[in-house]
Amino acid sequence: MAVAEGPLPHEQVDVVVVGGGINGTGVARDLALRGARVALFERNDLAFGASGNSSGMIHGGVRYLSTAPHVTEESCRDSGYIQRIAPHLLFRIPFLMPVRTGAMRRVYFELLDAYFRAYDDFQDLKHSEPHCRLDAADTLRLEPGLVGSIVGGITFDEWGVDGGRLCVLNAVDAVEHGARVFTHTAVESISRAPADAAAPRSYVVQARDRRTGAALRVRARTVVNATGAWGPVTAALGGLDGANVRVRPGKGIHVVLDRRITNYAILSEAIDGRQVFLCPWQNVTLVGTTDDDYYGDLDDVHATSEEVRYLVQGVARTLPGVRTARAIGTTAGVRPTLFAYGPNEDALSRDHRVVDHTADGAPAVYSMIGGKLASFRLFAQEAADRIASRDLGLQAPCSTHARPLPGGSAVPDAVALSRRHRITPVAARRLIYRHGSRALDLLERAAGRPRDLDVVCPCEPVLEAEVRNAVRREWACSVDDVARRTRLGLGACGGMRCAARCGQIVAEELARPPSWGRTTALAFLQHQARGRVVALGPDQARQEALVAAHVRSSLGSA
Amino acid sequence: MKPLVCVVGGGIAGAAAALAAAREDVRVTLVDAGTGASGLCTGAIDRASVPEPPGPIGPIEDGARAILDALGAYFVSSAGALFVSTGGVVRPAAGGDASLLDVARLPPGPVGVVACSRPGWDAAALAVAWGERYRVFDAAILRTADERAVPDADFAARHDDPERLAWLSERLREAVARQGQDWAALVLPPSLGATWPRAPELSRLAGLSCGEAIGLPGGPAGLRFEAARDQALSAAGVERLRARVMGIQRADGAWRVLAQGATEIDATAVVLATGGLVGGGVEYAPAEGMHATAVPYGSRPFLRLTLDAPAVLGVRGAPLESPSSLFGTTPEALAWPWTEDCPLERAGVVSTASGLFAAGDLVADAPRTWLAALEGGARAGRAAAQ
Numbered sequence: 041m042a043v044a045e046g047p048l049p050h051e052q053v054d055v056v057v058v059g060g061g062i063n064g065t066g067v068a069r070d071l072a073l074r075g076a077r078v079a080l081f082e083r084n085d086l087a088f089g090a091s092g093n094s095s096g097m098i099h100g101g102v103r104y105l106s107t108a109p110h111v112t113e114e115s116c117r118d119s120g121y122i123q124r125i126a127p128h129l130l131f132r133i134p135f136l137m138p139v140r141t142g143a144m145r146r147v148y149f150e151l152l153d154a155y156f157r158a159y160d161d162f163q164d165l166k167h168s169e170p171h172c173r174l175d176a177a178d179t180l181r182l183e184p185g186l187v188g189s190i191v192g193g194i195t196f197d198e199w200g201v202d203g204g205r206l207c208v209l210n211a212v213d214a215v216e217h218g219a220r221v222f223t224h225t226a227v228e229s230i231s232r233a234p235a236d237a238a239a240p241r242s243y244v245v246q247a248r249d250r251r252t253g254a255a256l257r258v259r260a261r262t263v264v265n266a267t268g269a270w271g272p273v274t275a276a277l278g279g280l281d282g283a284n285v286r287v288r289p290g291k292g293i294h295v296v297l298d299r300r301i302t303n304y305a306i307l308s309e310a311i312d313g314r315q316v317f318l319c320p321w322q323n324v325t326l327v328g329t330t331d332d333d334y335y336g337d338l339d340d341v342h343a344t345s346e347e348v349r350y351l352v353q354g355v356a357r358t359l360p361g362v363r364t365a366r367a368i369g370t371t372a373g374v375r376p377t378l379f380a381y382g383p384n385e386d387a388l389s390r391d392h393r394v395v396d397h398t399a400d401g402a403p404a405v406y407s408m409i410g411g412k413l414a415s416f417r418l419f420a421q422e423a424a425d426r427i428a429s430r431d432l433g434l435q436a437p438c439s440t441h442a443r444p445l446p447g448g449s450a451v452p453d454a455v456a457l458s459r460r461h462r463i464t465p466v467a468a469r470r471l472i473y474r475h476g477s478r479a480l481d482l483l484e485r486a487a488g489r490p491r492d493l494d495v496v497c498p499c500e501p502v503l504e505a506e507v508r509n510a511v512r513r514e515w516a517c518s519v520d521d522v523a524r525r526t527r528l529g530l531g532a533c534g535g536m537r538c539a540a541r542c543g544q545i546v547a548e549e550l551a552r553p554p555s556w557g558r559t560t561a562l563a564f565l566q567h568q569a570r571g572r573v574v575a576l577g578p579d580q581a582r583q584e585a586l587v588a589a590h591v592r593s594s595l596g597s598a
Numbered sequence: 599m600k601p602l603v604c605v606v607g608g609g610i611a612g613a614a615a616a617l618a619a620a621r622e623d624v625r626v627t628l629v630d631a632g633t634g635a636s637g638l639c640t641g642a643i644d645r646a647s648v649p650e651p652p653g654p655i656g657p658i659e660d661g662a663r664a665i666l667d668a669l670g671a672y673f674v675s676s677a678g679a680l681f682v683s684t685g686g687v688v689r690p691a692a693g694g695d696a697s698l699l700d701v702a703r704l705p706p707g708p709v710g711v712v713a714c715s716r717p718g719w720d721a722a723a724l725a726v727a728w729g730e731r732y733r734v735f736d737a738a739i740l741r742t743a744d745e746r747a748v749p750d751a752d753f754a755a756r757h758d759d760p761e762r763l764a765w766l767s768e769r770l771r772e773a774v775a776r777q778g779q780d781w782a783a784l785v786l787p788p789s790l791g792a793t794w795p796r797a798p799e800l801s802r803l804a805g806l807s808c809g810e811a812i813g814l815p816g817g818p819a820g821l822r823f824e825a826a827r828d829q830a831l832s833a834a835g836v837e838r839l840r841a842r843v844m845g846i847q848r849a850d851g852a853w854r855v856l857a858q859g860a861t862e863i864d865a866t867a868v869v870l871a872t873g874g875l876v877g878g879g880v881e882y883a884p885a886e887g888m889h890a891t892a893v894p895y896g897s898r899p900f901l902r903l904t905l906d907a908p909a910v911l912g913v914r915g916a917p918l919e920s921p922s923s924l925f926g927t928t929p930e931a932l933a934w935p936w937t938e939d940c941p942l943e944r945a946g947v948v949s950t951a952s953g954l955f956a957a958g959d960l961v962a963d964a965p966r967t968w969l970a971a972l973e974g975g976a977r978a979g980r981a982a983a984q
Contacts, residue, residue: 537814540718544686
């Protein structure tokens, strides 16, 4: 399926979705599967904001068990559905929660055990193991790096997914069902179109390609604002009252360590009593997360060294080894939490809401506010149900819980694939992780061009064929975009070995001059260095200076 | 007994200081704990931090010229050199490692980019990136399957074998004959020797100019530097000691160098050529690295010399100050690309006591410049010997 290109002069679609995060791509896929004509506009890149920078945990919402057990049940059930439609994209995250000694801690331990017994009732829904209650010796046997006096520990089982990849797969599937996706295209205005006989009520959405400056115009029967933290900004473009779509933007960061330093995700308490964690994630480790009100530029969110120090201090209290681990970067995103004035950030509801703008004089315009990655599918279904029946008159029911995402129909065997195509088993395994059964098609297409099987990014690893695939079929148009789709350059070497080569390939695919390829590689390296330096430790400092020296001498510093 | 000059550091500045001092009437001992930044060099000899525009290079000090001759593996071109890099640029330099192909000095005609399946080497893409005169040149230069993946330095080491180099020249000759064109030169990936630049010999065998493109730091050019340095130092009669220097103290109007393993060297003069952060002479010591929860006791600059000596660190001539916060300086203030004048790249020794000399690219306030380090090293070595 080719990527849709070029302007759409006065083209008529059923739905315009604004926003290419998990909510936008999720609702676009849902509606496309029901037969609606969908156009999706994304200001930056798919998964640019919170979706691509989350920990990707599709957890069961154990926090909500005491206050809203139905939320836990919904979350667990939806997590089970995500596992069904994208089995290749999953990884297990077994949690270990050490319980420190102290006043009333034995009682607390009993209560915790009982709490997780209740949670066990839901674990089947998401194919997870029941919890385990461990004594102090067993807890330390599972993770000998723990310090401090503990009475015991609890294990529980959760699942993780690559949030960026999940967005891309939703978008790819939407396009394969007739949708069109425009990335790096900012919506400039949403206005009522003059009524005519064919379309008594419709909207004109004007957008601009931020790279070329080209203007686009689409007529749509309904508009969905799924722009997360940007939600109020988007609503203002449509002249809507911002009060109905207020969010409380909460910035969260993760520190990325260079490898899996534990087998278990470890929970710990930060200096202010908040829960923080360290979690093995794909082939790295994440330390997270913060939650702070954010009033800055949403297009340029980055972690600060203060946030990093807060997290590392919190985790080091339980697992001091984190101080000597090597940090290779940070991620930062802004959660679009439902607005409330008063509660502190952690106490805010993680619920979601579909706002109907009829009261603002804009019938058939909706905003999707709040939500979380773990229940994106359900949120998309709720929004799509309303739009399909009320505004589009489509009778087809939702099928996103049953139809696999692209590549999700089967998970091929990595060793067999590596033998057949003469790539390393590790490369095969990571390729299958990202592409599932479509790894086979990707390698078949590459068969005629042996260079395509060369490894571009040795850390991940990523093959040349996959970089080309990201540009041709997944809307990547910079090294940054390729990294979001393949994790190229996000490993231990920080892109030193692959960014320049990736820039060359992207430039070639997009028929741009080689100097443009260097510029996009340089932009990526600078972006990564900025994220990495806030987590700088004594051992990384030397590498950091070397990276700068290398970049300046071989790519130039412009 | 002749006076002794002790040089601390085995990079280009230290080697130049030792070689310059050895030309005078003194004994010289060079102490180092491994090659730092110079071992990671790309082979290009620069005079300015940002590569200068192509064109004539100003005069080089005589002392520095003599040391280049002693090293034997380098050339400096008064007209300026041009090198191609695997990053896809054609970049100017004052000179370089003799295995690099200087494309400024070629006869007219197309330059062949030798195609081979090596990481980061796409001949077609590089040919387009470098410009019009570059064409893909097909030749089978990999001998075994593992050569598709071995690191550049390992691949380069294979061409130290004369038989292998002859085999390579045969492959290139065959390919030239098959393609029947007049090639001005051939560019290969970083691969031509780990213990000595093999490009001149390969060019002789193949009958046309051959040379490398500049690769990533940590490639074969750094290994060739170490080999050329070792050869030159031993020819000059410089004594070597492999040890980490822990401190330098005053002793009876002279200096005492304390090295690991309880070794002490009493010297009339000392040259500090320990490099910056990349070289290993400077370390980054953030406050929170020390204790889990405690506020650090006292405060001190976030960068410090890795040895104890009467010298201070500074950036651009200004001494580094202690931070005014409990937990040290924020890293954002230190590093590229947050700040242009990045202390992680620029911190070096700024002031020294008499009889204690400092040399290096950072001392010259010209980071990453081989030539500045060489000239400064030669000057410091000569001064220390007098």
